[in-house]
Amino acid sequence: MxxxxxxxxxxxxxxxxxxxxxxxxxxxxxxxxxxxxxxxxxxxxxxxxxxxxxxxxxxxxxxxxxxxxxxxxxxxxxxxxxxxxxxxxxxxxxxxxxxxxxxxxxxxxxxxxxNGISSGFAAAASLGVSLTHREHCQGVTFITAHKQDHGEPDWSALAATGTTLVIYMGMTRIERLCTSLMSALPACTPAAVVQWAGTQAERRWLGTLDRLAIDATDAGLGSPAVILIGPAIGEAMQWVAQPAPIHQINQEPFDAQRAA
The missing domain is CATH 3.40.1010.10 (Tetrapyrrole methylase, N-terminal domain)
Structure with missing residues (x-):
């Protein structure tokens, strides 16, 4: 056969x-x-x-x-x-x-x-930011918060790279993640969380690293979500706050409850 x-x-x-x-x-x-x-x-x-x-x-x-x-x-x-x-x-x-x-x-x-579009890129598109804005960074790092041995990445070393950090599967460890990152990054570093990026169920939070864990948790944001950290994310600070909705093309609704 x-x-x-x-x-x-x-x-x-x-x-x-x-x-x-x-x-x-x-x-x-x-x-x-x-x-x-x-x-x-x-x-x-x-x-x-x-x-x-x-x-x-x-x-x-x-x-x-x-x-x-x-x-x-x-x-x-x-x-x-x-x-x-x-x-x-x-x-x-x-x-x-x-x-x-x-x-x-x-x-x-x-x-x-x-190939397809990763949720990290969908999150950046929703925020209207370039992950590699040359005025802010020289690259982007995609990282998962969960290692195979159930340990965690060296967040301090990642922060020291000066790249935009796009973190997957980090919501259950968001407090430890933020504490580790603040040992190497200023508390005022721009940060964002986008849940269900690129769908009609999308929710997001935008602020600074020192408020990330507390505010995202208080807002009820959870998995699946992408965490984005770095000066390039600051480009979203002004225009995302505008009352006009962000235009997204969603021809067919995404049933978040069914996928959850």
């Missing part, structure tokens, strides 16, 4: 208009869709011939084991089917794509990768 193939597909932050044409084509040809919790569930409308299997993985919640997901991909691909593994955001950024790629390559299964 001819071996099928796997497509690791990046579903972006939730707005289906942000999917690439390549993503839409892959979904249209899919036999099996393995759907991540953080992807807009409406994406399955683009895969009319596919069987949809939900394989959610959420920090702090009951999740589908990674090894089981890898076995599912191999099982269906070895039957000659086209399996589309749908991941929220960008598949190659904190999406455990490396583990899946390694397992599939060991099994001799062809893999395609379709």
């Amino acid at each position: 001819t071996t099928g193939k796997i497509t690791l597909l990046s579903a972006g932050p939730g707005d289906l208009d942000l999917l690439t044409i390549k993503a839409a084509k892959a979904l249209a040809l899919a036999d099996i869709v393995l759907l991540d919790d953080l992807a807009n569930p409406g994406i399955v409308s683009l895969a009319p011939r596919a069987r949809v299997i939900r394989v959610g993985k959420r920090g702090g919640c009951k999740s589908t084991p990674q090894a089981f997901i890898e076995r599912l991909m191999q099982r269906y691909a070895l039957k000659g089917l086209h399996v589309v593994r749908v991941k929220g955001g960008e598949a190659l950024l904190f999406g455990r794509a490396g583990e899946e790629l390694a397992a599939l390559r060991r099994a001799g299964i062809p893999v395609d990768i379709v």
Whole structure:
């Protein structure tokens, strides 16, 4: 029997208009869709011939084991089917794509990768800021607050890089994170939190590092959210406060309760 193939597909932050044409084509040809919790569930409308299997993985919640997901991909691909593994955001950024790629390559299964927009970029777009504004920094650092050994990054070292910090999965550790960062950054450093970035359920907070943990918690902001810290985020301070709403294109509502 001819071996099928796997497509690791990046579903972006939730707005289906942000999917690439390549993503839409892959979904249209899919036999099996393995759907991540953080992807807009409406994406399955683009895969009319596919069987949809939900394989959610959420920090702090009951999740589908990674090894089981890898076995599912191999099982269906070895039957000659086209399996589309749908991941929220960008598949190659904190999406455990490396583990899946390694397992599939060991099994001799062809893999395609379709890139997408990460929630970090969606958050920056919502705030209307450049993460690499040359008047404020020389780069951007994307970092997860959760290491594989359950430890934490060296926040002081990261702060010393002078880059804009875009922190994923940091809300459950926001107090320790802020305390560590303030050992190397001024308390007045601009900071923001954007929850459900790029969806109609989006919420955000904008202020300074010394108020980040307290105010974001008081506002009820939680996962999934992106934390952004650095002088470049200060560019949002004036115009985000204006009463006029920020224009966002959201053709199809994103059901946050269903994805939570």
